[in-house]
Amino acid sequence: MGGDEKTAMMTRFQLSNVQTWASAAMTDLDTCTDGLSGEGVDGEVKRRVMESGVVDVGHMISNALAFVNRYGDGIN
Structure with missing residues (x-):
């Protein structure tokens, strides 16, 4: 696993956490x-x-979640 792949994997993990917290809110x-x-x-x-x-x-939470989801769509 290369550096870019690790970075993308970590970013996806962090975005998942943000989605979880925003959804819980x-x-x-x-x-x-x-x-x-x-x-x-x-x-x-x-x-x-x-x-x-x-x-x-x-x-505001809904808008933030939409931004996070949209950003996550662009990460491979």
Whole structure:
């Protein structure tokens, strides 16, 4: 295995880790916001959480994951 091949293999491994962590963050965000749909959660709490930037963070994570996936497609 040559140096370029080792570098590509390590890069793929690191990208896989980034994908795993970003996907986990998205899942955690979904779980959090799903929990707000329950009847026991006060409407004011729901409003404050949603206005706190949670949705924006979700969009940023999704965009970052798309960039990582796109970058990974170019690595042989």
